[in-house]
Amino acid sequence: MLAAVRSATVFGVEGRPVIVEVHVSTGLPGFQIVGLPDEACRESRDRARVAVLSSDLRWPSARITVNLAPSGQRAGGTGLDLAIAVGVLAASGQVPIEPLERMGFIGELGLDGSLRGVPGVAPMVAAMGSVRPVVPMVSHREAQGVVGSDVHVAATLRQLVDALTLDAPWPTPAPDDIVDDGPPVPDLADVRGQAMARRALEVAAAGAHHMLLVGPPGSGKTMLAQRITGLLPPLDPATALEATMVHSAAGVRLPAGGLVRLPPFRAPHHSSSMVSLVGGGSTTLRPGEISLSHGGTLFLDELGEFAPVVLDGLRQPLEEGVIRLARARASASLPARFLLVAATNPCPCGGGAPGACECDDGQRLRYLRRLSGPLLDRFDLRVGVERPAVDDLLGSADAAAGCHGFAEPTSVVAQRVAAARQRGLARSGQPNSQIPGARIDELAPLHPDARRVLRDLLESDRLTGRGYHRVRRVARTLADLEGADDLVLEQHVVMAMQMRVRLGVSSRERAA
Amino acid sequence: MTAPLPPEAYVAALAAFRHMTVHRLGALLRHRTPLEAWAVALGETPATGLIEKVMARPEVRAAWRRSASERPPDAVWERCVALGLQVLPWGSDRYPAALLDDRLPPPVLFAKGDLGLLAARRVALVGTRNATALGRQTAREFGHGLAAAGVHVVSGLARGIDGHAHRGALAAESHGRPIGVVASGLDVVYPREHHDLWQAVGNCGLLLSEAPPGTAPEAHRFPLRNRIVAAISEAVIVIESRERGGSLITAAEALERDVAVMAVPGPVGRRSALGTNQLLCDGAAPVTNVHDILTALSFQHGRPLQQAADLRPRPRSEDVPVYRVLQHEPRTIDGVALAVGVGLVDAAMALARLEAAGWIGQSDGWFECVGSALR
Numbered sequence: 001m002l003a004a005v006r007s008a009t010v011f012g013v014e015g016r017p018v019i020v021e022v023h024v025s026t027g028l029p030g031f032q033i034v035g036l037p038d039e040a041c042r043e044s045r046d047r048a049r050v051a052v053l054s055s056d057l058r059w060p061s062a063r064i065t066v067n068l069a070p071s072g073q074r075a076g077g078t079g080l081d082l083a084i085a086v087g088v089l090a091a092s093g094q095v096p097i098e099p100l101e102r103m104g105f106i107g108e109l110g111l112d113g114s115l116r117g118v119p120g121v122a123p124m125v126a127a128m129g130s131v132r133p134v135v136p137m138v139s140h141r142e143a144q145g146v147v148g149s150d151v152h153v154a155a156t157l158r159q160l161v162d163a164l165t166l167d168a169p170w171p172t173p174a175p176d177d178i179v180d181d182g183p184p185v186p187d188l189a190d191v192r193g194q195a196m197a198r199r200a201l202e203v204a205a206a207g208a209h210h211m212l213l214v215g216p217p218g219s220g221k222t223m224l225a226q227r228i229t230g231l232l233p234p235l236d237p238a239t240a241l242e243a244t245m246v247h248s249a250a251g252v253r254l255p256a257g258g259l260v261r262l263p264p265f266r267a268p269h270h271s272s273s274m275v276s277l278v279g280g281g282s283t284t285l286r287p288g289e290i291s292l293s294h295g296g297t298l299f300l301d302e303l304g305e306f307a308p309v310v311l312d313g314l315r316q317p318l319e320e321g322v323i324r325l326a327r328a329r330a331s332a333s334l335p336a337r338f339l340l341v342a343a344t345n346p347c348p349c350g351g352g353a354p355g356a357c358e359c360d361d362g363q364r365l366r367y368l369r370r371l372s373g374p375l376l377d378r379f380d381l382r383v384g385v386e387r388p389a390v391d392d393l394l395g396s397a398d399a400a401a402g403c404h405g406f407a408e409p410t411s412v413v414a415q416r417v418a419a420a421r422q423r424g425l426a427r428s429g430q431p432n433s434q435i436p437g438a439r440i441d442e443l444a445p446l447h448p449d450a451r452r453v454l455r456d457l458l459e460s461d462r463l464t465g466r467g468y469h470r471v472r473r474v475a476r477t478l479a480d481l482e483g484a485d486d487l488v489l490e491q492h493v494v495m496a497m498q499m500r501v502r503l504g505v506s507s508r509e510r511a512a
Numbered sequence: 513m514t515a516p517l518p519p520e521a522y523v524a525a526l527a528a529f530r531h532m533t534v535h536r537l538g539a540l541l542r543h544r545t546p547l548e549a550w551a552v553a554l555g556e557t558p559a560t561g562l563i564e565k566v567m568a569r570p571e572v573r574a575a576w577r578r579s580a581s582e583r584p585p586d587a588v589w590e591r592c593v594a595l596g597l598q599v600l601p602w603g604s605d606r607y608p609a610a611l612l613d614d615r616l617p618p619p620v621l622f623a624k625g626d627l628g629l630l631a632a633r634r635v636a637l638v639g640t641r642n643a644t645a646l647g648r649q650t651a652r653e654f655g656h657g658l659a660a661a662g663v664h665v666v667s668g669l670a671r672g673i674d675g676h677a678h679r680g681a682l683a684a685e686s687h688g689r690p691i692g693v694v695a696s697g698l699d700v701v702y703p704r705e706h707h708d709l710w711q712a713v714g715n716c717g718l719l720l721s722e723a724p725p726g727t728a729p730e731a732h733r734f735p736l737r738n739r740i741v742a743a744i745s746e747a748v749i750v751i752e753s754r755e756r757g758g759s760l761i762t763a764a765e766a767l768e769r770d771v772a773v774m775a776v777p778g779p780v781g782r783r784s785a786l787g788t789n790q791l792l793c794d795g796a797a798p799v800t801n802v803h804d805i806l807t808a809l810s811f812q813h814g815r816p817l818q819q820a821a822d823l824r825p826r827p828r829s830e831d832v833p834v835y836r837v838l839q840h841e842p843r844t845i846d847g848v849a850l851a852v853g854v855g856l857v858d859a860a861m862a863l864a865r866l867e868a869a870g871w872i873g874q875s876d877g878w879f880e881c882v883g884s885a886l887r
Contacts, residue, residue, distance in 0.1 A: 193846060194846065195846050195849065195856050196844070196845050196846050196856060199856060214876060214877060215877075346876040383877070384844055384845075384876055384877015384878065385877075386844050386846070386847070386877070453864070456868055457868075460868070490861075491857050491860070491861060494857075494860050494861050494864045495856075495857060495860050497864060498845055498860045498863070498864070501874065501875075501876055501877040502874060502875060502876075503875075503876060
């Protein structure tokens, strides 16, 4: 007898539908899987057989052939266990075949007959199309995020079979009593002083400008970077779905409701390998940290400590918004549109103020050379951060109120950021950092004073042609933050320049 | 037909030997002609005293014999001639008078340029490699002022203060010339960034070294070089130094030779002023401008020094408080805004105007005053 059961596998962040065909016939007992199963999949035979036996069901003593269609494509993962087991049961007459046509089965089987979750349930469910997914209880959230409530769950194979044969009710999914949206987003009001850096965070969030924080250890770079998530708006539906697929494919736990709604924040350690950042692996091409930050922020602390080859891997995602991975047999495209925030010391000793730094010029140059020119160039914002003064730390109100008001809480700043983002999007359809050079005069017209300042900077070689465009985009965002809808003024250009500190060499000297 | 090798060639070759030190070379050459010293070094003639002790060690004997065959006198001499160097063994007629009676004179000197400069007024400007922008500026100003007054500027051609002192002297394009004393061979430029400076000092002034061409800038040679800087100067001015540094060694060597030591005071607690402030506490004379140096040397500079006109436009009245704040110490933009009591935007505008006009410079987010002070 022949039975066909729908299932799916995941490749990169995309699901691929698979039809598990099971044929049971007379002949010497045997079990064969064809259709290019991978190692984990080949082991399905043993898991399925024992699970079936543990569920008080009959494992046919006959010649069983399983085909994973489309057969020319490599199929992988343990998620096909359930479909294979169901297929065997159907082909041996233990479950009715007809209802199976309207369902899709995903899950790993334990030897005791329990259903286990696998990574990538969300993209797999999406790929199966308009059938009703049947997934393990623990994967309910992921499936729910994609198709809503039209999901069957089961905790054991026995429950599933009973529901199919005896018309027993399907088990109800466990209620989501743990409302875990993750730890609370840190508040900007916790940051003392650092008025310039806080302003730069606003700019980064409002215009999607990549930001580099430069400062000695203990100056609060990590603290500042963590607070940017609170300033970014929730993900729009399309991005939320993409992010959900990525998280699911990477095996990262999804928030309640099964959809990633808040912008992710990923902070890989500088010893991370290329594959962990970019994604890979031989069969499934699992997404890496860069893709996991899609729609949110990727924070690279100690930028100079990352291996150069790893930093090089950032180039494609920063330029194109995707990561294209290729293997011998297949390739995948992973989404990777994120806000890059990085932190670095200005020099190896971490001294900070001039005169306190212990490095000689050679050491400094060598340290900064590790941050390659093209990478540094990607940052629209390069902000200096200094160790907080004692007054700031002890919370003197005068000190905090000194420059640009008190330390505003995230809620207030987020509103300003949202309004500015809206202006930018309404004007050009994309964040200000993406404004193409050709349209910059049209979308970010300059006041004559602003133009004069820029000309002066270009003529005195304190600004390069490439830097010029970046400064204009940042100035546009600054203007949007102030509600100035039209011309970009001199003060915006000046502030934008102040947010681009020059690293290593004093701006008015040549190196001796 | 090749001319016979001059005796200096043998001195130069001996100086290039591995395991050769100042003391050993001096002992070899004392009371012997260069050819005789050469014979002793190769073991052909018996040695006495220190050399006998040294040559008792087989590794020294072997190293010297190897050096003699790897770098024979004719090869070394050819290199010196090709580079246009003068080889001056101690006691030869062109050997600098100031070093003849030194407690540890260089047994041989290699020179490129005008040796006559060593007979005129000479002042050493030295300091740390980790200089602040203000220190570098001071070095340039002093170098310029001294050269304009006809005083030759002695320094070590190191990164930081030394390099800038000579740049200032060269920029004056006047009677005062740069005299550079280096630790490596005169053909081994160190640091590499100073290549143009070496050329300029060799062409317009004088380059000196105790080490033969091809010698690398080994660490132990730098303190040795510092004694030469002190010995050939009338005064040593330390512009900036941390609590430890080569320039303090130069100051110590100067004191032992009764050469005047002066220092530029710095803000209390600033790392780059710790050494110089300590020198002042120990009795060095303070100096804040070139006049102080010239006066201390009883230099009769009849006409007053021309102060170069400041071509920078005066800052706006509202920017002056920002400048004054930065005169105290370098600050970030947050620090400036706090200190002056204005908002970030106003601080940013003021700093941008001051930077554009050339009154301040920025690096890593820190702002400092540059150039002569605003009156």
